[in-house]
Amino acid sequence: MSVKMPSAAVVIAVMLQIGFHQCSAQLSSGATFKCQSKFGYFVDPADCGKYYICSFGNGVQQTCPDGLQFSLRLRNCDWTRNVKCIQHNGYTYREGEGYLTPGTTTDVSTTLDINLFPLSSTSQLKGNTEEPKLEISPAEPCTKSTCQPPSCRCGSTDTPNAMDPDDIPQMILLTFEGAVTDSAMNVYKNTLTRKNPNNCPIRATFFVSHEWTDYSHVQNLANQGNEIAVLGVSMKYSGNRSMNSWEDEVQGQRRILSKFANIPEREIRGMRAPYLSIGGDNQFQMLSNNEFVYDSSMPVFENEPPFFPFTLDYRINNVCMVDPCPSGSFQGIWEMPIVMWNDRSGDRCNTVDTCTDPKNQQEVYELLISNFERHYTNNRAPFNIFTSEAWLSKEINQRAFREFLDTVLDQTDQAQYRNVYFVTMSQAIQWMKTPTDYGDIKTFKPWQCTDTPKTQPCRKPNPCTPWFEKNKEIRPMKTCQKCPKNYPWVGNAYGH
Incomplete structure (x- = not known):
């Protein structure tokens, strides 16, 4: 019986019409x-x-x-x-x-x-059978006197330690989300070929979903210094997910990644809510209970100047764009905000994929560089490029992105920009905890590439054919670990 991924799924480029009115x-x-x-x-x-x-x-x-x-x-x-x-x-x-x-x-x-x-x-038609609603005391307002670095930071546009923006290295947070497949891996290999000013390879964060993911590829991405984070197992939409349901979806995917990509569970530190459908206190209490470090699901409209990452010890200071936002206090949990982009049409978009589709390479490049400059020429808050393999696989996008890399990573005397680094979410948090100016950033230990990788490469993956009970079919997967009997899923992360 041959089963293959639905490779003909069509990715739709969409145009978000932004406005404050209810329509x-x-x-x-x-x-x-x-x-x-x-x-x-x-x-x-x-x-x-x-x-x-x-x-x-x-x-x-x-x-x-x-x-x-x-x-x-x-x-x-x-x-x-x-x-x-x-x-x-x-x-x-x-x-x-x-x-x-x-x-x-x-x-x-x-x-x-x-x-x-x-x-x-x-079950919404038959009555709610999930556990009672989580009761959490409302968080107090965030003030600089009560929220002290390095473990706590209020949401704001203020530079850490009141640093002069010219002294701040410009971080770029490149993230991809979705399944890591053969076609996706080819795109990533062709993209992550440049080096930062400290001569270390540029890094990205991958929010990985489960279905159709090749875990041997995930293991190799981790081995190369990229960060692996959680998107979800089933990717099932839910506007009112319980804390237990969040745990099944997020902690379950963390266990799958750890088991089949051979990544230590403690190294899988963050998550993004599927479809950016943020889950309020239930989601963030789950993160706290399972010792996650950060979330990156919260769009932030305030972008000029843009927001820096912040913790959720206290009440958020930005406008809640997607309900329900967390209302409780979740100490030590960082929010890596999705600072909205300015579209070429004058509207706002929260990921590259959702901006008005440019017509040619020059328009794509202008979209990238104009949003980058809004960070670089302002307070130098981390610049987020949140996208997918599907967007980058489009030829004009790929060419424009390579041109963008050439521009911002130029190390010649004629370079227009200086001290630009592509870092992972966790590396950005480490910098937020210990702000380091550009003069010392080349020796900033968390951004070095000299340590032995915590995850070994996967050179000879095992082709597995576990039974997928949900769909009543054989579902192929690859891993350098022992093949599971059943296809891992919600409630059975190890495929027993």
Whole structure:
């Protein structure tokens, strides 16, 4: 039986229409779609081939190409056989995507309002069976007198230790999210070839999802000095996930990464919420309980000057753009904010993929360099380039990104920019704890590349064919570790 990854899944380049007003979009059925949160991807409840991108409460309808249906799990369009969505009596029924499935005994035509989609699970129709809501005391306001470095920092645009921005090395946080596949690895190999001014290779942070990931590739990325962090196991959308559910999804993926990519669990320090669907106190209490160091799921609108990373010991100082934001105190947990970009059209976007799609290489380069300069010429807060393999695999994007690297990493006497470093999330946090000026940054130990890698390379991966109980199929995976009997999944991270 041969099974292969749905490689024909189409990645949709989308344009977010940004605005502060609450706006509605027309559904396929003629009714009105209302965004349930300010940001997110939502299915059209009446048409399997349509979906909505909500930004600042403004829903923009998108349509999949012919023959494809929208998969919320992938956040793009996929083959119909993978999504398994049917339309009946003006409603869509989706199998395995957290929606009502065919054969449900609930009469949706009489009990569901069209604006309730998407549901996090059919249990919402049958009554909530999860543990009681977490009770956490509200956090106090953050002040410099109560929140002292290095372990605590209020959210702000202020430079650490009141440093002159000209003395601050400009950090670039390059992150990728999603499955690490053969095609993705080829893109990463062609991208991470440059060196920082201290002669160490540029580094990136990978927020890894589980399905279709080749864990031998993940192991090699870690061996090369990149940081591996968590995106999720099932990538199932949930707007109201419990703390236990967050633990199954995030801590479960951490265990999978540790087991099958041979990365010490303590080295997997951070997470990003799937679809940037932040989980409030439940999410952050889970991070605290499991000794995570940081989250990177919170968009921050204030970008001129941009925000620096901050801790969640006290109340956040930025506008909460995606509910629910944490309201409690979570000592020592860092937030690596998604500082919003300025789109070429004048709007805001939170990841490179969601900016208005440039038409050519020059426009892509201008998008990159203009947003970089907003950090470099301001307070030099870390500049975030949060993207995906799909965006970088597009030829004009790849050429423009290489041009961008040539510009910001130029070490000649004619260089326009100085002391620019591509670092991981954890390296940025280490700098925030011990701010070091550019004169000493070349010897700043956390940014060195002389230590023996904590993860060994994977040279001869084992091709595994475990049984995937959820889909009732053989699901291939690769690892340098012993093959599991069952495909690892939520509640069975080790594949026993």
